[in-house]
Amino acid sequence: MKEKEEVNGGDLIAHVLKSEDVKHIFAVCGMQINFVLSAAEKRGINIISFRHEGGAASAADGYARASGEVGVAAHTAGMVGLVCEPLINSFRYGTPLVVLGAASRTAGKDTGQLQDLDQRLVAIPITKWCDRIETWTRLPEYVGTAFRHAKAGFPGPAYLDLAQEVLTNKGDISTVNIPTPNQYRTKAQVAGDPEYIRQALKLLLNAEKPIILAGPDVFWSRGWDELREFAELTNIQVTYYLGLLGLIPYKHPLSVCGVNTSDADVALLIGERPNVNITRQFMTDPPLIGPDTNIIHVFPDQDTVGALFNIRLGIVGNAKTVLKQMIKETKKMQSQGQGTDHSKWLNTLQARKEEYNKKLKEMEDKFWNHRPIHLARLSREIIDAVDENATFVVDGANCTHWFRKWACTHDKYPRQTIDVLQTGISAVGPGIPMAIGTKLARMDRQVICFIGDGAFGQYAMELETAFHNRIPITVVVANNSGWGVFLGDQEWEASPRWEIFEQKIRYDKLAEALGCHGEYVEDPDEVKGALTRALEAASKGQTSLVNVVISVKNNNHQTSGFDDYITSK
Numbered sequence: 181m182k183e184k185e186e187v188n189g190g191d192l193i194a195h196v197l198k199s200e201d202v203k204h205i206f207a208v209c210g211m212q213i214n215f216v217l218s219a220a221e222k223r224g225i226n227i228i229s230f231r232h233e234g235g236a237a238s239a240a241d242g243y244a245r246a247s248g249e250v251g252v253a254a255h256t257a258g259m260v261g262l263v264c265e266p267l268i269n270s271f272r273y274g275t276p277l278v279v280l281g282a283a284s285r286t287a288g289k290d291t292g293q294l295q296d297l298d299q300r301l302v303a304i305p306i307t308k309w310c311d312r313i314e315t316w317t318r319l320p321e322y323v324g325t326a327f328r329h330a331k332a333g334f335p336g337p338a339y340l341d342l343a344q345e346v347l348t349n350k351g352d353i354s355t356v357n358i359p360t361p362n363q364y365r366t367k368a369q370v371a372g373d374p375e376y377i378r379q380a381l382k383l384l385l386n387a388e389k390p391i392i393l394a395g396p397d398v399f400w401s402r403g404w405d406e407l408r409e410f411a412e413l414t415n416i417q418v419t420y421y422l423g424l425l426g427l428i429p430y431k432h433p434l435s436v437c438g439v440n441t442s443d444a445d446v447a448l449l450i451g452e453r454p455n456v457n458i459t460r461q462f463m464t465d466p467p468l469i470g471p472d473t474n475i476i477h478v479f480p481d482q483d484t485v486g487a488l489f490n491i492r493l494g495i496v497g498n499a500k501t502v503l504k505q506m507i508k509e510t511k512k513m514q515s516q517g518q519g520t521d522h523s524k525w526l527n528t529l530q531a532r533k534e535e536y537n538k539k540l541k542e543m544e545d546k547f548w549n550h551r552p553i554h555l556a557r558l559s560r561e562i563i564d565a566v567d568e569n570a571t572f573v574v575d576g577a578n579c580t581h582w583f584r585k586w587a588c589t590h591d592k593y594p595r596q597t598i599d600v601l602q603t604g605i606s607a608v609g610p611g612i613p614m615a616i617g618t619k620l621a622r623m624d625r626q627v628i629c630f631i632g633d634g635a636f637g638q639y640a641m642e643l644e645t646a647f648h649n650r651i652p653i654t655v656v657v658a659n660n661s662g663w664g665v666f667l668g669d670q671e672w673e674a675s676p677r678w679e680i681f682e683q684k685i686r687y688d689k690l691a692e693a694l695g696c697h698g699e700y701v702e703d704p705d706e707v708k709g710a711l712t713r714a715l716e717a718a719s720k721g722q723t724s725l726v727n728v729v730i731s732v733k734n735n736n737h738q739t740s741g742f743d744d745y746i747t748s749k
């Protein structure tokens with residue numbers, strides 16, 4: 181017999197959030213959504229309050245990408261427009277998000293009432309699932325459904341539009357069915373068709389130039405140990421685009437992250453969708469597959485297998501499950517003597533990796549004493565200053581094309597670098613809130629947000645969110661006084677008006693005004709000291725910011741000198 185207790189809709193929602201083991205809700209308050217926030221807090225869920233709903237939902241995105249769990253964001257009635265960017269990002273990238281959008285009263289629809297908006301019309305095209313709930317007793321079922329869709333197959337965002345009356349109305353909890361997660365979703369995963377697994381392995385084991393290209397589903401399915409085991413068993417090298425790092429450590433001899441692999445003859449493309457980062461160059465990043473690569477595409481949703489890729493073979497399945505099947509089948513096939521020697525190709529890619537490392541060193545040496553500070557030096561100094569297990573959240577444009585080339589060499593575990601720009605929509609700006617979410621998932625490790633000054637401007641006020649909530653991230657602003665990627669290699673003064681800001685803005689003072697520790701650097705020899713002090717402040721619980729003035733000239737990726745390298749065979 182259930183006990184009688186009078187509760188409101190917020191309490192019903194909080195019950196489900198608790199049974200889903202939600203630890204944080206990222207939100208901006210408001211009359212209607214407060215019913216959810218108060219009930220959740222009463223049940224021990226941590227509410228982090230932001231200055232902008234887009235910041236809140238981006239933090240949920242960062243939390244999900246770092247933890248692998250569902251990120252939960254909430255906003256009040258009518259504010260769906262402010263969460264569009266993180267919804268689009270997570271939809272493109274496949275981040276499991278649940279966004280709870282409070283709404284105005286159903287009875288007042290179209291009467292000009294405050295904050296009246298059918299938010300579904302905005303959210304439907306940019307979410308994996310979206311619905312509106314108007315029936316109080318069915319609230320738990322709808323929240324559970326949102327979690328099912330966010331996590332099922334390849335993950336993505338679910339949006340629930342919550343009519344005001346379902347939040348404010350009260351009723352007896354004993355009359356409501358509150359299902360547990362195992363009643364509305366299963367953890368069982370889709371396994372690959374065994375015949376197709378065998379065919380795929382025949383192609384892969386007999387290839388002269390095979391490559392494994394790992395995508396986000398290897399992370400979401402927690403399949404990185406299986407990925408490594410399969411690579412070691414077959415002696416096939418692994419790569420992934422630079423925004424999805426550490427699936428196997430960079431120092432592992434089979435990691436060839438960062439190099440051109442487009443001349444591979446067979447690629448196992450596992451857990452990835454059609455994506456600019458793979459089929460073509462993403463700015464100065466190397467192409468990973470070419471027109472002559474035979475692609476074996478593995479993905480959990482059948483409607484995506486084969487999309488755009490001109491595949492040789494398709495397998496529907498969860499990345500971890502398929503890798504497990506492949507390991508088992510490979511052992512059998514190897515014991516029957518199957519497999520071709522591909523050591524020449526192994527050496528070719530290994531040589532490219534060495535060439536890559538040499539190139540980085542060459543760039544550092546060339547620009548070490550360059551004034552203003554050069555991104556090659558700044559990147560090296562940051563890598564050297566942080567702990568080995570530190571996470572980078574990377575945001576901006578030109579500065580990130582440089583920094584991610586160094587960041588990839590640092591990575592030891594999955595998602596040690598989280599690259600904002602490589603979500604597909606490539607909107608700059610959400611780095612600071614994403615770093616806040618990331619830090620909440622990794623409180624015991626340093627989180628550094630490396631960000632362009634343009635990108636920084638979009639959510640700068642969330643520094644106060646970090647400070648106020650004692651979530652001590654360290655922000656490094658690459659300050660070239662403009663939307664630098666467009667400036668080419670010209671002097672700042674010669675750049676179009678709409679691409680530049682005031683010169684040398686003191687973002688460090690802005691940070692100090694918001695409670696943070698601030699550092700300002702123009703001299704290359706002072707970078708190290710400033711970074712050390714900022715990381716030290718963060719280790720003591722204070723959010724910190726290092727404002728580094730860098731040059732536009734000689735920093736632009738188009739003239740970076742990486743261009744020759746990426747097309748090398």
Ligand SMILES: Cc1ncc(C[n+]2csc(CCOP(=O)(O)OP(=O)(O)O)c2C)c(N)n1
Nearest residue numbers: 577578579607608632633634635663664665
């Ligand atoms: C939200 C958004 N608006 C506009 C763009 C177009 N855009 C691409 S790169 C870029 C410049 C980014 O400047 P900054 O963050 O300062 O990095 P920098 O290139 O100077 O290193 C802009 C505006 C974008 N990608 N995202």
Ligand SMILES: [Mg+2]
Nearest residue numbers: 633634662664
């Ligand atoms: Mg800039």
